[in-house]
Structure formats: C-alpha cells, structure tokens
Amino acid sequence: MIFTPVTFKNITLPGRMIRSATEFFAADEKGHIPQTELDAYKVLGHQPLGMIITAHTCISPEGWSNRHQNAAWSEDYLEECTVLAQNAKAGGVPAVMQLGHGGERGKNNNGGLPVYTPDTMTAAEIRYLTESFGRAAKLAKDAGFDGIMLHAAHGYLLSQCFYPGSNHRTDAYGGTAEKRFRIIREAALEVKKTCGDTFPVFMKINGDDHADTEEYHRDLVTALNIADECGIEAAEISGNWPSRGPEYTEPYFIGNIRRLVNETDLPLIEVGGIRTRAHMEAVLEAGAKAFSLSRPLICDPELPEKFRDGKEDTVIPCLSCGKCFRPMDLTKKHRCAQFE
Numbered sequence: 001m002i003f004t005p006v007t008f009k010n011i012t013l014p015g016r017m018i019r020s021a022t023e024f025f026a027a028d029e030k031g032h033i034p035q036t037e038l039d040a041y042k043v044l045g046h047q048p049l050g051m052i053i054t055a056h057t058c059i060s061p062e063g064w065s066n067r068h069q070n071a072a073w074s075e076d077y078l079e080e081c082t083v084l085a086q087n088a089k090a091g092g093v094p095a096v097m098q099l100g101h102g103g104e105r106g107k108n109n110n111g112g113l114p115v116y117t118p119d120t121m122t123a124a125e126i127r128y129l130t131e132s133f134g135r136a137a138k139l140a141k142d143a144g145f146d147g148i149m150l151h152a153a154h155g156y157l158l159s160q161c162f163y164p165g166s167n168h169r170t171d172a173y174g175g176t177a178e179k180r181f182r183i184i185r186e187a188a189l190e191v192k193k194t195c196g197d198t199f200p201v202f203m204k205i206n207g208d209d210h211a212d213t214e215e216y217h218r219d220l221v222t223a224l225n226i227a228d229e230c231g232i233e234a235a236e237i238s239g240n241w242p243s244r245g246p247e248y249t250e251p252y253f254i255g256n257i258r259r260l261v262n263e264t265d266l267p268l269i270e271v272g273g274i275r276t277r278a279h280m281e282a283v284l285e286a287g288a289k290a291f292s293l294s295r296p297l298i299c300d301p302e303l304p305e306k307f308r309d310g311k312e313d314t315v316i317p318c319l320s321c322g323k324c325f326r327p328m329d330l331t332k333k334h335r336c337a338q339f340e
C-alpha cells in the first residue's frame with residue numbers, strides 16, 4: 001500500500017509516502033534559495049516518494065514568516081525555482097511548492113511594510129492577498145512544478161483567518177466557518193483562474209485547535225467540504241503543535257483523520273510523528289490516502305528506498321529532538337544534529 005499509486009482529482013501520485021514541506025531557513029535577505037537547498041532535492045528527487053512538497057515560500061514582500069524564508073513573488077525567482085523543480089522531479093516524482101503568507105509574523109521581518117492580520121485587512125488587501133497566491137502559483141507552474149499547496153496551518157495568515165480566536169470580523173470574511181474559510185477558498189479559486197482549472201492545489205490545515213474542541217472539528221468538516229467543492233486535491237492534516245518531541249509515539253493526527261474520513265470526501269494526508277512502517281500502515285488503514293514525513297527525511301533522505309526495498313526492520317533514526325528547526329548551517333554537510 002505504501003508504494004501503490006493514488007489518484008486525486010487532477011494528479012496521480014506514484015506512492016503514498018510524501019515529503020512534507022520543510023524549510024531550510026537559509027535563504028538570503030531577498031529570499032533567494034541557497035545552493036545547498038537546491039542540491040538537497042537532487043537526493044530526495046531520486047527517492048521512491050509519492051510527492052515532494054518544497055519549503056513554505058513567501059508570496060509577497062510584506063508576507064515574510066521569518067527572515068530566512070524562500071520567496072516567489074516575482075520573475076526574479078523563476079530561474080532558481082526552475083532548478084528546484086527540476087531537481088525535485090529528476091526521478092519522476094511530482095513536486096508541489098508550498099505557498100503562504102506570514103501575516104503578523106511579518107512584523108519584525110518585512111522591513112516596515114504593512115502587517116496583515118485577519119481583523120485589519122481591507123477589501124483591497126484581501127484582493128491583493130488572493131492575487132498574490134495566484135501570481136506565486138503561476139511562477140511555480142512556469143518553473144515546472146506540478147501544483148501548489150496553500151499553507152493554511154500553523155498560525156500563519158490563512159490559518160489565523162480560519163480560527164475564530166484570531167478572526168473577529170463581522171463582514172463576509174468572519175463569523176461562521178464558511179465565512180472564515182472564504183479567503184482560503186478565494187485563494188484556491190484565484191490559483192485555478194491563473195494556472196488553469198486542472199492545476200493541482202493542495203492545502204495544509206490544522207486538524208485541531210488548542211484544545212481539540214468539537215466546535216473546531218465541526219468547522220473543519222465544513223472547510224474540508226468546501227475545499228472539495230472548489231477543486232482542492234487533498235488536505236494535509238497537521239495541527240497547532242506540528243513538530244512534537246520524542247514523548248509522542250503515535251502519528252499525531254491519526255485520531256482526527258479517523259473521524260474526518262467519515263465526514264468528508266476530500267482525500268486526507270496525515271503528517272506528523274510517523275516513525276515506523278506500522279505507523280505508515282496504521283494511518284492508511286485509518287483512512288488517510290497518503291502520509292508525509294519531514295524530520296525523518298532530514299535525518300535520512302534515503303529512507304524511502306530503504307522502506308521500498310522491503311527491510312521489515314527498517315527504522316527511522318529521527319529522534320524528534322527538533323534541533324533541525326533552526327536556520328541550516330550551510331557550512332555543514334548534514335542538517336540533523338545526530339550527524340554533526
């Protein structure tokens with residue numbers, strides 16, 4: 001099952017093991033991608049993965065999430081994004097670029113440009129935001145990517161728009177789950193308008209809120225069903241606390257997936273905490289159509305072929321220590337603290 005293809009609306013993945021979006025936090029001050037990052041995809045691109053999702057990439061100059069983020073808001077980034085896509089796709093694995101806006105995270109990172117928040121965005125800013133998603137997606141498409149992923153998880157702007165705790169609007173973009181999801185829907189539709197109806201759009205979204213409440217679960221079901229209607233391929237289910245420590249020994253969102261599959265037809269992808277073959281099989285049995293790995297592939301980028309080659313005792317050496325969650329030291333060969 002792990003290495004059998006899966007077809008969504010407009011794309012077939014050759015297998016179910018996905019590389020989840022993973023930043024290197026090492027771009028220069030203009031958001032240009034370092035050679036080390038481009039080279040890393042040469043290794044991943046030859047692995048038997050179902051799909052590669054490249055790093056969270058900033059869609060507009062005020063939308064930085066951190067000072068070392070990759071950017072894709074103008075033709076200035078086309079050449080390096082083309083190399084990125086070529087390297088990621090070198091072995092025939094589809095690649096999608098994750099696009100996002102940092103919202104409030106721009107405050108200390110965007111050089112004094114306006115800071116976007118769910119409550120203060122004007123109608124013109126909302127339009128500009130969705131157009132920026134469309135523009136960056138077109139750049140990704142022109143660079144050779146097979147699709148994009150909207151980053152609507154982890155407290156960035158799209159995610160904040162969806163949470164009632166950070167969106168207090170009383171107009172068409174606030175209130176009910178449908179209205180709080182409207183910006184994400186408009187961003188998806190704008191990408192389709194700019195890149196064509198069949199251009200694959202994925203979405204990463206939190207499976208829980210701070211307390212894993214029933215209210216949030218119901219809101220999420222509404223959101224996933226709208227996403228399905230507007231042509232989103234699949235939702236990667238993450239959460240408020242996405243990269244946990246070694247004390248978490250089960251796939252983090254398997255319980256959420258188990259419930260959600262009964263309430264939506266949108267294909268779901270589990271991300272977080274997958275460390276054994278049994279975990280992979282369990283999330284697929286729970287109803288996820290695929291699963292993704294981040295830190296395990298930082299630790300050992302050749303894990304997919306080790307699993308494919310059938311060694312039942314293959315172990316993922318990642319300790320979930322989280323030390324990779326920092327700007328990559330470009331003078332070092334390996335990014336995992338175990339191998340420094």
Ligand SMILES: Cc1cc2nc3c(=O)[nH]c(=O)nc-3n(C[C@H](O)[C@H](O)[C@H](O)COP(=O)(O)O)c2cc1C
Nearest residue numbers: 020021022023055056243272273293294295324325
């Ligand atoms: C170094 C690092 C960078 C990450 N960058 C991103 C990112 O760009 N976009 C994103 O959605 N999640 C990002 N994440 C979160 C992962 O995609 C994933 O959701 C999380 O780490 C859980 O998966 P894991 O247990 O396999 O690491 C990052 C995680 C790490 C450790």
